[in-house]
Amino acid sequence: MLTESSQWQALQSHFESIKNTHMRDLFAQNDNRFLQFSMQASGITLDFSKNRITDETFALLIDLAKAANISGARDGMFAGEKINSTEKRAVLHTALRHFGDNQVKVDGEDVMPVIKQTLAKIKAYVNGIVSGETKGYTGKAFTDVISVGIGGSFLGPKIMSEALKPYQNHIKVHYVANVDGCHMQDVVAKLDPETTLIVTSSKTLTTQETLRNMQSARQWFVEQAGEAHIAKHFACVSTNVEGAKALGIDPENVFPMWDWVGGRYSVWSAIGLPLALGIGYDNFEAFLQGAYDMDQHFCDAPLEQNMPVIMALLGIWYRNFFGAQSHVLLPYYHYLRGLPAYVQQLDMESNGKFVTKQDTVVNYETGPIIWGSEGTNGQHSFHQLIHQGATIIPADFMLPLYPHHDVADHHAMLASNCFGQTQALMAGQTVEEIKANLAGKVDESEIDSLAQHKEMPGNKPSNTLIFDRLDPKTLGSLIALYEHKVFVQGVIWDVNSYDQWGVELGKALGNQVLSKLVNKDEALDNDASTNALIEIFRKR
Numbered sequence: 001m002l003t004e005s006s007q008w009q010a011l012q013s014h015f016e017s018i019k020n021t022h023m024r025d026l027f028a029q030n031d032n033r034f035l036q037f038s039m040q041a042s043g044i045t046l047d048f049s050k051n052r053i054t055d056e057t058f059a060l061l062i063d064l065a066k067a068a069n070i071s072g073a074r075d076g077m078f079a080g081e082k083i084n085s086t087e088k089r090a091v092l093h094t095a096l097r098h099f100g101d102n103q104v105k106v107d108g109e110d111v112m113p114v115i116k117q118t119l120a121k122i123k124a125y126v127n128g129i130v131s132g133e134t135k136g137y138t139g140k141a142f143t144d145v146i147s148v149g150i151g152g153s154f155l156g157p158k159i160m161s162e163a164l165k166p167y168q169n170h171i172k173v174h175y176v177a178n179v180d181g182c183h184m185q186d187v188v189a190k191l192d193p194e195t196t197l198i199v200t201s202s203k204t205l206t207t208q209e210t211l212r213n214m215q216s217a218r219q220w221f222v223e224q225a226g227e228a229h230i231a232k233h234f235a236c237v238s239t240n241v242e243g244a245k246a247l248g249i250d251p252e253n254v255f256p257m258w259d260w261v262g263g264r265y266s267v268w269s270a271i272g273l274p275l276a277l278g279i280g281y282d283n284f285e286a287f288l289q290g291a292y293d294m295d296q297h298f299c300d301a302p303l304e305q306n307m308p309v310i311m312a313l314l315g316i317w318y319r320n321f322f323g324a325q326s327h328v329l330l331p332y333y334h335y336l337r338g339l340p341a342y343v344q345q346l347d348m349e350s351n352g353k354f355v356t357k358q359d360t361v362v363n364y365e366t367g368p369i370i371w372g373s374e375g376t377n378g379q380h381s382f383h384q385l386i387h388q389g390a391t392i393i394p395a396d397f398m399l400p401l402y403p404h405h406d407v408a409d410h411h412a413m414l415a416s417n418c419f420g421q422t423q424a425l426m427a428g429q430t431v432e433e434i435k436a437n438l439a440g441k442v443d444e445s446e447i448d449s450l451a452q453h454k455e456m457p458g459n460k461p462s463n464t465l466i467f468d469r470l471d472p473k474t475l476g477s478l479i480a481l482y483e484h485k486v487f488v489q490g491v492i493w494d495v496n497s498y499d500q501w502g503v504e505l506g507k508a509l510g511n512q513v514l515s516k517l518v519n520k521d522e523a524l525d526n527d528a529s530t531n532a533l534i535e536i537f538r539k540r
């Protein structure tokens with residue numbers, strides 16, 4: 001078991017000796033701390049100097065990574081080994097953005113030709129729609145896309161579309177995931193079937209919400225256009241190509257994906273079609289190129305200078321030794337506001353596991369709770385708990401140097417808040433400093449008590465990620481960085497980061513309950529609470 005390894009034990013005893021060390025002192029002792037604990041890769045600068053680490057911590061964390069054979073595991077993933085052990089599948093999202101010449105084999109077969117063919121098909125399709133050459137059933141060019149899908153078949157394209165808003169063309173993409181009818185109703189209300197394309201994205205083509213939403217979109221379309229025009233207005237992305245054709249979708253508009261691409265890793269596949277429609281094919285390819293850049297860094301850089309490895313190890317340091325339950329993502333850029341939700345799915349669906357690859361139950365914590373939102377908004381709400389709460393919450397701050405606007409000095413103000421927050425979290429403010437500030441301003445008798453409440457303990461860890469501009473390439477690198485971070489943590493925790501059995505029971509019970517809600521004569525054999533809830537719904 002991991003916790004019995006000499007590397008883990010060494011970290012445990014080191015933790016005991018460092019747990020009360022304040023980062024203020026570490027900075028005071030070492031003028032080179034920033035240089036020592038910062039690095040660049042794929043156009044991203046990572047400042048990890050505001051972490052509760054010393055040279056020794058760093059060396060011990062690297063030892064842990066070496067003992068886990070991160071390099072071997074990484075090479076296995078890139079080479080198409082079936083590392084998703086419970087589903088006996090390779091994990092090859094990296095092949096989808098592979099621009100090298102070498103082959104990538106699954107079961108002895110090179111998958112690169114089919115990936116390239118699919119990219120060519122995406123390119124031709126996207127160019128046809130964006131240029132207006134491909135027209136709707138009344139001869140008008142397309143203006144809107146309804147993208148139907150959920151989970152990994154939704155969040156990637158949606159959040160990347162949001163992040164790349166400045167690169168948007170005239171095609172407006174409307175994403176519908178939830179089976180909550182309000183959303184579909186609102187979306188179709190503002191659209192015209194004559195100029196709307198409907199893309200259904202589902203790896204399995206069995207997901208309840210997606211199938212229902214697709215049927216509703218289809219009904220809305222057919223009411224005005226009739227069945228005859230479905231072929232022109234519907235596209236589908238799925239591993240179930242035959243199933244898509246059986247739904248009446250023109251085979252020309254069916255885009256394949258493969259079981260060696262996990263849903264939450266699938267934005268690089270044809271699942272990214274709605275994204276590509278909104279930003280154009282060249283920008284989509286630049287996004288893939290950025291991820292490829294980060295893949296190369298991950299494969300080539302030694303562990304000590306490897307950005308995803310370093311971020312993963314820091315996460316483990318806090319999760320397993322400091323007992324941090326969550327990790328907060330704080331993008332200081334409006335267009336990147338969806339990133340916390342994206343990484344939340346990526347990380348929590350990947351490493352939210354309690355059984356190791358050796359089928360044993362862990363005796364240590366695994367994936368953290370991922371959350372967050374855009375800065376500066378959070379500063380006026382939940383940052384209070386990060387600064388003064390009784391729990392430790394490591395943070396990733398993110399900031400582009402050049403914004404997609406030139407509105408006065410907004411960006412300098414945004415940056416100042418970002419950097420100021422990391423400083424406040426690290427340094428805090430001592431009771432003595434606060435007392436000195438209060439002297440003469442409040443009644444002498446209140447100073448002690450007030451200073452106590454105003455104390456900012458500091459010593460709160462953060463990473464800062466800076467890049468020039470949030471362009472398609474940089475976004476690709478950033479997303480791949482988090483993917484590889486999750487991979488490294490999964491290897492160290494010895495969990496299968498690529499299955500998601502935990503979501504299956506809910507799906508099955510949802511279907512079972514649905515049948516009871518709709519068929520009111522069906523006997524209720526659930527627990528008393530669920531039975532009562534069903535009864536209340538039936539009586540509405």
Ligand code: F6P
Pocket residue numbers: 150151152153201202203204205206207210263264500503
């Ligand atoms: O919610 C679980 C999940 O299986 C995700 O992993 C997946 O991305 C999502 O459902 C949607 O599945 P599909 O693409 O097959 O519709």
